[in-house]
Amino acid sequence: MVELKGKKVILGVTGGVAAYKSAELTRLLVKAGASVHVVLTEGGARFVTPVTFQALSGHRVWTDLWDPRMDNNMAHIDLSRDADLIVIAPATADVMAKLANGMCDDLLSTLCLARDCPLMVAPAMNRQMWEHPATRRNVAQLCADGVTLLGPDAGEQACGEVGQGRMLEPDTLYEAICDYFQPKWLAGKTVVMTAGPTFESIDPVRGITNSSSGKMGYALARACAHAGARVVLVSGPVSQPTPFGVERIDVASALQMRDAVMAHVDEADVFIGVAAVADYRPEASAQHKIKKSGEAMTITLVPNPDILAEVAARPNPPFCVGFAAESQSLDTYAEGKRQKKAVPMVVGNLVQDGLGSDENVVVIYDDHGKHPLPRGGKMGLAQRIVEHLSGLLAKHPL
Numbered sequence: 001m002v003e004l005k006g007k008k009v010i011l012g013v014t015g016g017v018a019a020y021k022s023a024e025l026t027r028l029l030v031k032a033g034a035s036v037h038v039v040l041t042e043g044g045a046r047f048v049t050p051v052t053f054q055a056l057s058g059h060r061v062w063t064d065l066w067d068p069r070m071d072n073n074m075a076h077i078d079l080s081r082d083a084d085l086i087v088i089a090p091a092t093a094d095v096m097a098k099l100a101n102g103m104c105d106d107l108l109s110t111l112c113l114a115r116d117c118p119l120m121v122a123p124a125m126n127r128q129m130w131e132h133p134a135t136r137r138n139v140a141q142l143c144a145d146g147v148t149l150l151g152p153d154a155g156e157q158a159c160g161e162v163g164q165g166r167m168l169e170p171d172t173l174y175e176a177i178c179d180y181f182q183p184k185w186l187a188g189k190t191v192v193m194t195a196g197p198t199f200e201s202i203d204p205v206r207g208i209t210n211s212s213s214g215k216m217g218y219a220l221a222r223a224c225a226h227a228g229a230r231v232v233l234v235s236g237p238v239s240q241p242t243p244f245g246v247e248r249i250d251v252a253s254a255l256q257m258r259d260a261v262m263a264h265v266d267e268a269d270v271f272i273g274v275a276a277v278a279d280y281r282p283e284a285s286a287q288h289k290i291k292k293s294g295e296a297m298t299i300t301l302v303p304n305p306d307i308l309a310e311v312a313a314r315p316n317p318p319f320c321v322g323f324a325a326e327s328q329s330l331d332t333y334a335e336g337k338r339q340k341k342a343v344p345m346v347v348g349n350l351v352q353d354g355l356g357s358d359e360n361v362v363v364i365y366d367d368h369g370k371h372p373l374p375r376g377g378k379m380g381l382a383q384r385i386v387e388h389l390s391g392l393l394a395k396h397p398l
């Protein structure tokens, strides 16, 4: 997953207990390809040492306005000069007060004032400090100055109290940062999509399913949300976390998946079928557990509705994207499905490449032919699929 390759992020860490979570945020950002430069305030350094951030970021950590390591002694200017984003996490009430009032008595507050890039702050403080009128004024001023506020969350606090003021978790902050960097190709659009397997019940404990993990579908849901879309994700049984900002509807069987899709399809500009929907289901599901008889047993299967074909056949359908999972002759079968289901775009993949794994190899089929994408992580591929989709959508009269 390289979502932030080439991006320079300054991570300001101030003196709150949540500073330890910023170590994980650093790791996530670096893993995604960002170049992370940590600026620790004096208070921040009391909670986590510079060594931790240096080891995780691979860069020297900055703590001092008068740091002589910068040749021109102007760390406050040079550090933020080519930065794409400054994020302060955790942001104490103190640093927010400084920023709201243009004060600059340490390296972090000074480089924020001297910056030429957006600033995000993730507040972390006791609930009474958060609710104090002075903090409310500072928050309002920061928002008016164009600073993006990430959180805070509500819940149990380090001081033992419960309320608003907890810093957002590192993965949520990471999502918000990724979101910020993505082009908003799908702004204003609603995407309804399916992901994961279906489970077709035989009796209360048994059923027919498949090994779709949901990773491809969830990556695509996340990429659509990052691209600015409202995303309604109808999901079969998977253990994936819900992507930030995505509306998730859990279902089990193909019939439930179809009902959930049909309940939302009128809102959709785009429909994407990533789910590995069972083509057949048992004619009837036994009310009680079927007992072993020692004899051969026959289960009659009946066809399930084809959700994608049904959506595509509606009057004024949304822009439909299908997936095709094959084990051979990908071009023939995937393009065949595109024609048969009458959808403008199909993403084809071989099950041996992508089913259950973190990576995939996909080929996009549309009216202009086939467009193979290089092997990659599912998130990176999802972004490429969304980019392709938005290009077609721009030319497609909805």
Ligand code: PMT
Pocket: 194, 196, 211, 212, 213, 214, 215, 216, 217, 254, 272, 273, 274, 275, 276, 277, 278, 279, 304, 305, 306, 307, 308, 309, 321, 322, 323, 324, 325, 326, 337, 349, 351, 354, 355, 356, 357
């Ligand atoms: O979940 P992962 O482990 O990450 O794996 C990803 C994946 C391999 C499941 C995914 O990339 C993929 O290929 N999904 C489609 C799987 C599939 O069922 O393909 P299909 O060729 O059988 O179906 C074609 C299309 O019709 C699909 O868009 C499918 O969602 C849709 N369909 C199929 C049957 C049915 N009854 N209703 C449908 O809507």
